[in-house]
Amino acid sequence: MAYHYTPLGKQVGLRRYVPPFLAIFVFLSGLLFIAHSSGVSITGGGSGLHNLSDPGSRVASNSLLPAAGPYHDLAYVPEPHDEITEERKGWKWYNDAKLRALTACQARGDCHPNSAKIVIFNVWYCKMAVFGNYKGGEGTWFIGMKESLERQGYTVLIVDDSWGESYIAHAVSTAPNTFTEETYHIYRQFPNLVTHVVSMEEQHEQKFKEWAKTKDRPWGIPHWKHFRFNYYQTDGGTVVGDRWVITCEPEWKEMDKGFRNFSYIGYAIEKDPDYIPFNERPMRAYVLGKHQTFFYPRAHQAWGLDYYKKALDEIRKEIPKFEMVGSFFDERSQEDQKKEGPLPIPEGIINLPKLGPKEFDNELRKARLLLGIGHPTASPSPYRAMARGVPFLSPFKLMMTPPGREDDPYTWSDSQHDTLRRETPPLVYNVLEFNYTGMVEAIKAAMVTPIEPHVYDRMLQPALDERVRYWMEADWETEARRILDLRLQGTETQRNNWVEVFEM
Incomplete structure (x- = not known):
């Protein structure tokens, strides 16, 4: 693909x-x-x-x-x-x-x-990935970027944007200080060495503007040095333009069908050195997820709660040793659990003890299918599965108006993994949500159809290093000036709704 x-x-x-x-x-x-x-x-x-x-x-x-x-x-x-x-x-x-x-x-x-080229990540997820052992998708992405940058000699600095602590401590809907003074403090000391400043602030009251360069603040951070950390490739923008949004996933749309011109960075995946041959694995589907709430409407629920036991019984008529396993826990606070009541794991799934990354990989390589349940979206886990010779079942939802079609991914309103919308079996089984028959048929096919360990070329380390190097070495100042000159003349070249006239 x-x-x-x-x-x-x-x-x-x-x-x-x-x-x-x-x-x-x-x-x-x-x-x-x-x-x-x-x-x-x-x-x-x-x-x-x-x-x-x-x-x-x-x-x-x-x-x-x-x-x-x-x-x-x-x-x-x-x-x-x-x-x-x-x-x-x-x-x-x-x-x-x-x-x-x-x-x-x-x-x-x-x-x-390259050491005197400094990039500052003013992103809570990045801080947590290094100092909080955060292993979620954003953390995986940042660690991949950081390792690539440092392999090539660039200097990486990390600043806490305080969003996580503010949200957890105060349950605020908007987050103060999401672009912190600390980033500005570092920049003002080394303005010619700091080439890139990365934040998520556009989602939180656009706090970067408080520190950006303006006519009244000529010593501020130029907009052309500021990039938005955007895990998903679906929306968002910056004052300058589209390419100043860096993403974890590449654009899956064709150039003439709504292509979004963001800057894909991504991360690298390696094939599993401890690959287990297909015929040596149990007849097992690993259910993707870790929170019990993922099975319920509060998340992106893809299957009925009774589907799992029903599917287990039906598949066992043909494959007697078939099983579904996963590792889930109730992440809600005790207060919420008392208020909302129990949200049990659906019957039919064997719940394993809580798994760390290594334990997860070990269980994953034993499976013949990674079964998506709607959430988490755009997770790195399907790539880890494919690298171990394990295909992924990705549920999707159809548009209501105009009515979507199962055979046209452009008419799907949602997918558990957007980048994989156009993939086909036996690597990826895209199945309409709440389609019990489609779910069962995909599981049965995966149990008897082997795939080789698969890593996309774009996810190999040399490809990642090349994208990171382009991102660091591109002449963003000249490109921003070209965009601004056209904007002032009344010609807009960028597609997002965030664009404004800015100070170079």
């Missing part, structure tokens, strides 16, 4: 970016030289060098600094059990160490050529 996305460098153009040597680096480099000459330690404490890609590691595998020497302590990050890192500010220690490391390699003159 071909997906239509344009490599950034081909559309926007590439630049050779040589950052100016900032006065702050000159000053700090002088201090470092004096300290080196006199044998004085700049930071004093610190018992070892951390791998900056992993705040909890004591081993330097991809650091800007040598393993020993006068610059060694500049990369010190407190251990995770230190009192200060138990608070919600671990990312500050992480950023400080990154910037000290950058200063040190500038002083030594041995920085990676």
Whole structure:
């Protein structure tokens, strides 16, 4: 299946970016030289060098600094059990160490050529992926981006946008401080080195505008440096235009059928080295999901609650050892559970203990089908399944007006995995929601139809690295100026509703 996305460098153009040597680096480099000459330690404490890609590691595998020497302590990050890192500010220690490391390699003159190109992720999901062990789709996507950026020498900083804490603590419908002053604080120190600032703020009162460059705030962050973190490829925009929205999934629509010109970044998937041959697996469907509420209308319910036991009994007439398994728990608060009553797992599903990522992969590779139930949407799990030779059943919903058709994905109003709408069996079984017969037939087909481990070419590591490199090296300033000039002349080239006249 071909997906239509344009490599950034081909559309926007590439630049050779040589950052100016900032006065702050000159000053700090002088201090470092004096300290080196006199044998004085700049930071004093610190018992070892951390791998900056992993705040909890004591081993330097991809650091800007040598393993020993006068610059060694500049990369010190407190251990995770230190009192200060138990608070919600671990990312500050992480950023400080990154910037000290950058200063040190500038002083030594041995920085990676890309190290003085800084990207700031002002996104709660990104903070939680690194410091909160968040393994959801957004976390998986960010970790993939971060690893690719750091493989290629770029400097990645992480700032907490406070949205999660604000929502959890106050149950607010709008989130204050979703674009934080901390990002602006970093930018103002290194305005020529910060090339990209990423946030989700457009969904939350457009807080970026408080820190953006304007005629009255000429030192603000230029709009052309600001990108929107958009897990889904379905909506959203920025003041400048479409390409300033980065997405986890590629556009599935054809160019002439509503194509949305976002910037697809994505993440990488590897084939499973512990692949279990099809004939050695049990007759098992793994039910995708982790929250018991996913089976109910409050989520994207795809099947009736009685379908599972009914399907189990029917399929066992032909396949006696067939079973459905999953790992679900009730994520609701005790207050909500008392208020709403029980929401049990449907009969017919064997509920396994709570699984971590490794345990999930181990159970997944034993299955012959990953059964979608409507939620979670656009999950990485179907890709992980296919990489293990396990197909995915993706339920979808039809449009009401005009009436949709099962054979035309453009007339579906919703799908558990939009990117896979146009895929076909035996890799992906797209089945209309609440179609019991279609569900059962797809399950039975998957039980007897093997597939080889499958990874899309776009999800291989070299392809990801190429997209990330284009994103970092494209001449966004020139492209933004072209868009703005046409906009001022009355010609709009962007499709989203967020666009405005902005200050370059």
